[in-house]
Amino acid sequence: MELVLTTHFGNERYRFAETYEQLGGYGALRKALSMPKEEIVAEVRKANLRGRGGAGFPAGVKWGFLPKDLSRPRILVINADEGEPGTFKDRLIMTRGPHLLIEGIAITCYALEAHTCYVYIRGEFVREAEIVQEAIDEATAKGYLGKGILGTGFDLEVTVHLGAGAYICGEETSLINSLEGKRGWPRVKPPFPASVGAFGLPTIVNNVETIADIPWIVTHGGEKFASLGVEKDGGTRLICVSGPVKKPGVYELPVGTSLRSIIYEHAGGLRDGKALKAVIPGGSSTPVLRADEIDVGFDIESMQKIGTMAGSGGVIVIPEGTCMVRALSVLMNFYAHESCGQCTPCREGCGWLAKVLHRIENGQGRNGDVELILEVCDNMLGRTICPLADAAVMPAQSFIWKFREEFDGHLREKKCPYGNRF
Amino acid sequence: MPNFTLNGISVDVPEGTTVLQAAKTVGIEIPHYCYHPNLSIAGNCRMCLVEVEKFPKLQIACNTVVTEGMVVKSDTEKVRQAVTGVLELMLINHPVDCPICDQAGECGLQIYYMKYGLHKSRFAFEDKVHKKKVQDIGGQIVLDAERCILCSRCIRFLQEVTGTSELEFFRRGDHSEISIFPGRPLDNQYTGNLADICPVGALTSKDFRFKCRVWFLRGTRSICPGCANGCNVEAHFKEDIVYRLKPRRNDDVNRTWMCDPGRLEYKKANEARLLTPVVRENGGLKAEAWEAALSFAAFRLWETVEAHGAASVAVIASPAFSNEELYLARKLAEEVLRTPNVGFSPRSSGNGLSDDFLIKADKNPNTRGAQLLGISEEKFDDIVRKIEGGEVKALLVFGNELADFPGERTAELLSRVPFVAQVGTNEGAVSLAAHAVLPSASFVERGGTFTNHAGRVQRFWMGFPPRGNARGGIEILVGLANRLGAGWTFAGEASVFRAIARSEAPFAGMSYESLGELGQIAGGKG
Ligand SMILES: Cc1cc2nc3c(=O)[nH]c(=O)nc-3n(C[C@H](O)[C@H](O)[C@H](O)COP(=O)(O)O)c2cc1C
Ligand code: SF4
Ligand code: SF4
Ligand code: FES
Numbered sequence: 001m002e003l004v005l006t007t008h009f010g011n012e013r014y015r016f017a018e019t020y021e022q023l024g025g026y027g028a029l030r031k032a033l034s035m036p037k038e039e040i041v042a043e044v045r046k047a048n049l050r051g052r053g054g055a056g057f058p059a060g061v062k063w064g065f066l067p068k069d070l071s072r073p074r075i076l077v078i079n080a081d082e083g084e085p086g087t088f089k090d091r092l093i094m095t096r097g098p099h100l101l102i103e104g105i106a107i108t109c110y111a112l113e114a115h116t117c118y119v120y121i122r123g124e125f126v127r128e129a130e131i132v133q134e135a136i137d138e139a140t141a142k143g144y145l146g147k148g149i150l151g152t153g154f155d156l157e158v159t160v161h162l163g164a165g166a167y168i169c170g171e172e173t174s175l176i177n178s179l180e181g182k183r184g185w186p187r188v189k190p191p192f193p194a195s196v197g198a199f200g201l202p203t204i205v206n207n208v209e210t211i212a213d214i215p216w217i218v219t220h221g222g223e224k225f226a227s228l229g230v231e232k233d234g235g236t237r238l239i240c241v242s243g244p245v246k247k248p249g250v251y252e253l254p255v256g257t258s259l260r261s262i263i264y265e266h267a268g269g270l271r272d273g274k275a276l277k278a279v280i281p282g283g284s285s286t287p288v289l290r291a292d293e294i295d296v297g298f299d300i301e302s303m304q305k306i307g308t309m310a311g312s313g314g315v316i317v318i319p320e321g322t323c324m325v326r327a328l329s330v331l332m333n334f335y336a337h338e339s340c341g342q343c344t345p346c347r348e349g350c351g352w353l354a355k356v357l358h359r360i361e362n363g364q365g366r367n368g369d370v371e372l373i374l375e376v377c378d379n380m381l382g383r384t385i386c387p388l389a390d391a392a393v394m395p396a397q398s399f400i401w402k403f404r405e406e407f408d409g410h411l412r413e414k415k416c417p418y419g420n421r422f
Numbered sequence: 423m424p425n426f427t428l429n430g431i432s433v434d435v436p437e438g439t440t441v442l443q444a445a446k447t448v449g450i451e452i453p454h455y456c457y458h459p460n461l462s463i464a465g466n467c468r469m470c471l472v473e474v475e476k477f478p479k480l481q482i483a484c485n486t487v488v489t490e491g492m493v494v495k496s497d498t499e500k501v502r503q504a505v506t507g508v509l510e511l512m513l514i515n516h517p518v519d520c521p522i523c524d525q526a527g528e529c530g531l532q533i534y535y536m537k538y539g540l541h542k543s544r545f546a547f548e549d550k551v552h553k554k555k556v557q558d559i560g561g562q563i564v565l566d567a568e569r570c571i572l573c574s575r576c577i578r579f580l581q582e583v584t585g586t587s588e589l590e591f592f593r594r595g596d597h598s599e600i601s602i603f604p605g606r607p608l609d610n611q612y613t614g615n616l617a618d619i620c621p622v623g624a625l626t627s628k629d630f631r632f633k634c635r636v637w638f639l640r641g642t643r644s645i646c647p648g649c650a651n652g653c654n655v656e657a658h659f660k661e662d663i664v665y666r667l668k669p670r671r672n673d674d675v676n677r678t679w680m681c682d683p684g685r686l687e688y689k690k691a692n693e694a695r696l697l698t699p700v701v702r703e704n705g706g707l708k709a710e711a712w713e714a715a716l717s718f719a720a721f722r723l724w725e726t727v728e729a730h731g732a733a734s735v736a737v738i739a740s741p742a743f744s745n746e747e748l749y750l751a752r753k754l755a756e757e758v759l760r761t762p763n764v765g766f767s768p769r770s771s772g773n774g775l776s777d778d779f780l781i782k783a784d785k786n787p788n789t790r791g792a793q794l795l796g797i798s799e800e801k802f803d804d805i806v807r808k809i810e811g812g813e814v815k816a817l818l819v820f821g822n823e824l825a826d827f828p829g830e831r832t833a834e835l836l837s838r839v840p841f842v843a844q845v846g847t848n849e850g851a852v853s854l855a856a857h858a859v860l861p862s863a864s865f866v867e868r869g870g871t872f873t874n875h876a877g878r879v880q881r882f883w884m885g886f887p888p889r890g891n892a893r894g895g896i897e898i899l900v901g902l903a904n905r906l907g908a909g910w911t912f913a914g915e916a917s918v919f920r921a922i923a924r925s926e927a928p929f930a931g932m933s934y935e936s937l938g939e940l941g942q943i944a945g946g947k948g
Contacts, residue, residue, distance in 0.1 A: 166594075183591065188465035188485050341572065341591065341598030342466045348511040351596035355549050372544060379507030382479040383468050 282311020560607025765801025
């Protein structure tokens with residue numbers, strides 16, 4: 001099986017430039033610097049590389065949104081906020097293969113004619129940030145970054161910026177505000193970052209994994225990358241499997257690998273003879289799947305067809321014996337806590353959902369509460385500045401649609417059948 | 423000029439117009455809280471959702487720029503439900519303490535609830551998030567964080583208009599609340615505007631709080647008399663007491679704002695008013711009927727001209743009076759009394775405040791008007807010298823003070839003049855010394871025009887007739903002039919303004935109609 005990212009992640013020294021170089025690292029950058037810029041972008045388009053941050057937007061298409069004229073400097077921002085519950089892949093890249101990211105940054109910036117790149121790393125990732133900074137320093141010393149990269153006239157400065165611990169700062173415009181030293185509030189769009197982004201300049205925001213894929217695409221060609229995946233979604237993905245499976249962890253798998261094989265083959269199936277009850281496939285914000293819905297390829301289109309999303313590749317395995325009301329309640333607490341508080345529907349709605357779920361779980365639900373949740377969801381979905389409200393609504397709706405009897409049971413029995421209480 | 427369709431109506435708008443703005447021009451209301459015409463777009467309240475063809479999701483009208491051929495609907499069931507839904511969410515953590523809220527009657531939540539809400543509360547009262555109430559945050563403002571709908575208008579105002587940024591959001595989610603930073607209260611001269619732009623009762627005016635329920639108030643369009651900027655305002659009153667001034671939008675003058683000192687100018691219309699003509703004779707003061715007081719004053723002026731010649735009489739006009747009144751005062755001096763002694767006494771500051779935004783150092787609303795009507799400040803200095811030299815035997819003074827003179831100086835000066843008649847609104851050094859006090863109407867009790875520092879001639883309108891026994895300045899001047907044999911036929915400020923437009927070059931071609939609500943620049947240019 002062809003791997004794009006993790007081939008050498010077992011090698012402790014792979015994070016150092018010397019070893020990275022010995023294993024072929026920075027060859028892609030040399031190649032890229034001899035290519036016309038448009039050709040690099042064309043290869044990325046051909047690669048069908050879809051954003052790995054959650055929305056799955058085609059990277060090459062997004063790059064095309066930059067204004068054509070070069071009168072204003074352009075900025076590349078790497079989203080290393082990795083806040084989506086169930087997702088822990090970007091930290092693996094940063095700690096095991098930081099030079100993949102840096103080489104990707106250098107190639108992307110060269111292709112986009114950006115001379116400034118910020119790597120926005122979530123505040124809790126202190127060690128990750130140190131490793132990335134060390135790698136940047138090494139790369140700069142070796143002439144891969146800084147003034148006149150590898151003897152060309154191309155300058156590039158890469159700066160690491162630590163966030164302060166807010167899920168919302170993973171949303172790209174909120175991230176930009178935070179980067180500028182402002183409150184981490186998503187911006188109203190339009191204007192989109194590609195025209196008015198960080199410090200008012202044209203800006204591209206990409207996820208760590210998205211950019212780490214770039215060197216391989218340049219080395220092997222876009223078509224080769226595309227062929228690893230499915231029709232409109234190329235390459236491999238880092239899939240994070242969590243929950244009571246035998247081998248939780250990050251797996252690099254071709255896009256389109258079936259969810260069943262991810263859980264049962266790669267992650268070894270459930271522990272302690274537990275049966276599968278449900279799966280949240282793409283990070284906590286994606287609609288939940290029942291155990292009988294996992295014969296689906298892990299790619300953007302297939303997931304969409306069955307009403308969920310590949311998201312950020314965070315597969316959360318939920319075993320039988322889990323109270324779905326409690327599980328949803330915990331999720332809603334997260335969104336209520338993390339809503340930035342800017343838009344009315346999200347600010348008030350997330351808190352309301354959390355409170356209603358809380359009382360249902362505690363056996364104090366009122367008649368009509370389940371319908372009430374669904375109506376509040378309707379009033380939130382698609383009505384806000386950023387998709388955080390949708391991210392709260394999608395699990396809420398899908399949990400109720402698919403496990404309605406558990407919610408009704410709590411109301412009927414006036415307690416949690418699993419004996420839980422907050 | 424893109425053309426688009428709104429609820430089936432075809433509308434042409436200038437490039438860059440948003441759907442919300444365009445709707446307003448054709449009289450379609452799109453509910454909104456965070457949008458404000460003079461602030462940047464925040465798009466956070468989500469009240470202005472509309473359907474835009476080709477967009478699967480509802481769009482916010484405040485941030486949707488009209489493009490050619492766009493088809494927008496704001497009157498569909500889907501939109502209505504969305505607006506009701508947002509409103510319901512807005513109210514779940516709101517304390518709904520309208521009975522003790524000063525905003526009641528002019529509250530955005532009440533207004534839209536009646537129009538778009540009318541839902542039953544489905545949220546348990548005990549679950550509400552509570553926040554701090556009644557916080558004095560400085561300036562003219564009290565904050566009740568619990569009533570705040572977090573529209574960020576106040577924050578944007580302090581960032582974009584005053585540049586002082588004293589307010590910010592704190593915390594997240596439904597615990598978000600606005601506040602000042604610890605130990606840093608509001609510190610600018612425009613805080614009163616926060617109470618105006620806050621759509622709810624979260625920011626209320628310390629000065630106005632609990633004085634009067636707003637539904638008892640009536641209003642009139644007016645001009646702030648506090649300085650030469652001439653901010654357009656509305657004066658709100660109940661019967662003959664004024665309760666507050668609120669800015670009225672005029673993008674060429676004050677946008678939607680006014681300063682804090684200006685906001686308190688209304689008090690002069692209520693307090694220490696001269697309300698009855700008074701005559702001082704043989705050392706005693708006597709309230710008089712108007713006929714008697716005017717005849718007395720006219721007689722003493724005539725007598726002085728007869729005895730000492732016209733040059734012994736002086737008229738001190740005031741730039742706090744309207745163009746119409748100043749014009750008649752000059753006419754009285756030049757054509758009736760035939761004295762060369764006419765000038766205006768400038769009231770400067772008291773607080774010396776000025777900035778490069780609205781507040782002007784010249785604390786008179788009509789200095790420019792006086793100048794354009796050929797009345798000068800230098801002439802005032804000249805008159806003062808003549809008073810000191812004992813040359814002035816009779817004086818007609820407009821206004822309550824002489825320039826910035828301390829009370830003793832005014833008293834001393836006026837004591838040198840055998841006869842002083844005053845036309846003024848408030849008690850002060852002049853009324854204490856005058857032999858005839860002719861009480862005149864405040865700025866809310868009469869109509870007229872002021873010319874601001876930039877030469878903009880702006881109308882103000884009468885809200886209610888002069889309080890007590892006071893009279894409009896025009897009526898007083900006509901009364902005096904005719905008693906001196908002038909035969910004037912002016913009736914009301916419009917007739918005087920027509921005369922000004924005929925004879926005074928800077929005002930040529932103007933009329934009350936052409937001035938409209940927002941005024942015109944004198945001389946046809948800046
Ligand atoms: C609430 C919220 C949180 C997000 N958090 C992250 C994150 O932690 N990391 C990330 O890469 N993208 C995150 N995103 C997605 C970004 O907004 C953006 O789409 C992404 O960084 C674009 O990169 P990509 O195209 O390479 O995926 C988040 C989005 C939302 C709405
Ligand atoms: S949807 Fe929620 S998180 Fe996103 S901007 Fe609005 S309030 Fe903030
Ligand atoms: S205090 Fe008023 S103006 Fe400020 S955010 Fe709250 S509701 Fe809006
Ligand atoms: S007025 Fe448009 S979102 Fe508030």
